[in-house]
Amino acid sequence: MNVTRENIIVAVGAVVAVVLQVVVAPSIALFSAQPNVLLAYVLVVAIVRPLEAGPVLPFVLGLVCDLLGTGPVGGMAFLFVLASFAASRAFAVLDNDTVFMPLTILVAATFAVEMLYGALLMALGLAVNPIDAFLYRALPCSLYDCVVGLVLYPLFARLLAAGAQEREMHTPRLR
């Protein structure tokens, strides 16, 4: 991996995301729902750099997310890698130069990850009703993730877009 300005920004952002997840996320929990800053960050990077974002960042942050909790190690890593890939491909294909498309992809991806993680926990023995999992965790958590994504997206679109546009990469422009 080349040490470029963008890569440094992504790496620093990842460290900040981990700190925010540990320090801030538990303090802003609402009715047991708290944001997954790491997921929001991974998806934002995947959308902002659709042709450059690889699977290393989602795998590492997914693994960190797994190790910070008490859930199955590898679960979030798997879902982060899949979601990041799907989000970047979807954006590369569907981008129409408006903010609507990245936000739609962000919402869909966060919801898919939270739902699939709940399904994974249930498959591994968590005795809860799927409707409860949807209502009390997947839905509020994915909404919370989207709010975090909404904050991160303009910031990273601005930080990472400059270099990519110079190289004629497919990068969103805020309109």
Add this chain to the structure above:
Amino acid sequence: MALQFQQRGSALVRRVLLVAFLIVSLALLTTYAREGETGPLHGVQSAVSGAFAPLSRAGAAVGSGAASVGEGVEDLTANDDTLSGLRDANAELVEQLAQAEEYRQEAQRLQGLLDMKDAYDIEGTGARVIGRSATAWDQTVAIDKGSADGVDSGLTVMGPSGVVGQIVATTEHTSTVRLLTDPQSGAAALLQSTRAEGVVRGSLEGLLYLENLDADAEVQVGDIVVTSGLGGSYKRGLVIGTVVKVDARQGDATRRVVVSPTGAVEALEEVLVVFSVGSDAGASDGDQGGDGQ
């Protein structure tokens, strides 16, 4: 041409990495699901949680610090014209009063824990809550006592008014407590009045349910629910909460009973890790911390 080749090459590398990471993730997942509580992945998870616990503590400090800064800024702007020594003294007194109130509340909570320790004749150690779960799918807290203090996986943890959870992982100086309200929690319990047995489970909505009761068992709102000690996962005879709702009538085998915990687990600041209770204190002196399994 060269640029195209480079892009194709890096795209290929990304795809290979994508497949490799997916395979590694699935391998980790399978290993984690199959290994026991003492397996290497559980060990790494526990160590990482312990390593990040001090950062969680910093989070709590940052929260209160931010509040103080906010108040400070507010005071500064309000007193811009009329700043005086008297106001400074007043501010100092208010701060001292707030500090004293904090100490008073802490003393009250600690007294509650001590009273409960005496009432149940509990052998254990007090601990402070230093962090909360960083993910939404599990309800756990981190405490500042670990294996160096005799804390071990499986031990019962009590709040000021009753059982709040169980130790699920330890490092040398920190431990992770899975709260009773976590959906993965389960405690063998009985109704104090009728001795009807069941299992108290947590749920995603944060309620406690008493399940697996006999269809004939009588349940009344207000009944006290205590741990039964069956299965050995929790110590016997400790208060969990009171019955607040019964979903179906007597005779219905699938009825669920809603139990209200005796203490608010969201507001936990200090807890008591139980090594032994009452009569089993003498028996477990030799293996303190290891008999909670």
